[in-house]
Amino acid sequence: MNVRKAVITAAGRNQRTLPLQTLVDRDGTPKSVLMLLIEEALSAGIESIAVVLQPGAQAAYAAAAGPHQGRLTFIEQTEPLGYGHAVACARTFTADAPFLLLVGDHVYVTMSERGCARQLVDAATREACSVSAVQSTHESKLPYYGAVGGRRVASESGLYEVTDVAEKPTPTEAEQRLLVPGLRAGHYLCFFGLHVLTPTVMDRLGELVAQASSNGPVHLSAVLSQLARRERYLAFETAGRRYDLGGKYGLLTAQLALALAGSDRDEVLSQIVELLAQRTR
Numbered sequence: 001m002n003v004r005k006a007v008i009t010a011a012g013r014n015q016r017t018l019p020l021q022t023l024v025d026r027d028g029t030p031k032s033v034l035m036l037l038i039e040e041a042l043s044a045g046i047e048s049i050a051v052v053l054q055p056g057a058q059a060a061y062a063a064a065a066g067p068h069q070g071r072l073t074f075i076e077q078t079e080p081l082g083y084g085h086a087v088a089c090a091r092t093f094t095a096d097a098p099f100l101l102l103v104g105d106h107v108y109v110t111m112s113e114r115g116c117a118r119q120l121v122d123a124a125t126r127e128a129c130s131v132s133a134v135q136s137t138h139e140s141k142l143p144y145y146g147a148v149g150g151r152r153v154a155s156e157s158g159l160y161e162v163t164d165v166a167e168k169p170t171p172t173e174a175e176q177r178l179l180v181p182g183l184r185a186g187h188y189l190c191f192f193g194l195h196v197l198t199p200t201v202m203d204r205l206g207e208l209v210a211q212a213s214s215n216g217p218v219h220l221s222a223v224l225s226q227l228a229r230r231e232r233y234l235a236f237e238t239a240g241r242r243y244d245l246g247g248k249y250g251l252l253t254a255q256l257a258l259a260l261a262g263s264d265r266d267e268v269l270s271q272i273v274e275l276l277a278q279r280t281r
Helices: 033-042 058-071 083-088 116-127 139-144 171-177 199-210 220-230 250-260 265-280
Strands: 005-009 022-024 030-032 048-053 072-076 099-103 106-110 130-138 146-152 159-167 187-197 233-237 240-244
Touching (some): 005 083, 022 250, 030 033, 033 048, 033 058, 033 106, 033 116, 048 058, 083 220, 099 116, 106 116, 106 187, 106 250, 116 130, 116 187, 116 233, 116 240, 130 139, 130 146, 130 220, 130 240, 139 171, 139 187, 159 171, 187 240, 199 220, 220 233
Parallel strands (some): 005 048
Antiparallel strands (some): 099 187, 106 240, 146 187, 159 233
């Protein structure tokens, strides 16, 4: 596994403007969300990046990429045929190579010296197979994420052999299909928004895209569920957290997480305490 390409998806109806928003990075520098994602990928050894977006959005995204725009290939998703279709739009770009996949509406904050994407790429390189990053998530959040079922890999911390995948399952469905021994009650392994995927995934997505007009939207989770039955497919808990910008207060929460993990932590904490004190007067 030599992962040198990445794909960032940003064409979703409720997603397309989020990568253009500005946050203050951990070093105190204002950056677009897109720039944060690009730097996350570059820190993992990625050399070239494709951004899948809606038609007409290229100029705004090129500006948001700042000094990194020369590394980007822009690919338009001309029809809204689902997330799997958006990924498949980059099939020519990835060719026969494994690739890192990032969603454009998440921010990642590592708790390690290595970024979340770096940790995932290292795990995929070591295991020589597709690996999806996951995060233990309470069942109340299941309507927002895909989730996996499986079992821990012996002697490997945070690594799981995936046996099933479901897209936004109900709690009942998750309890029936996605229980993972060792997790807290009511918690499931939900997708983190980072994957390292083999060319097999692109091949299968291409097949589904050819049938999309008759079978409806193309879902990546359906392909990953098939992958788990065809070849070795793992899930990996990174030392970090994902922050979904599309949720209520998503941008605020992500900004607080970045600030509290950065060089201005004490100043930010002081301001939060001051705000709380004002509310209690």
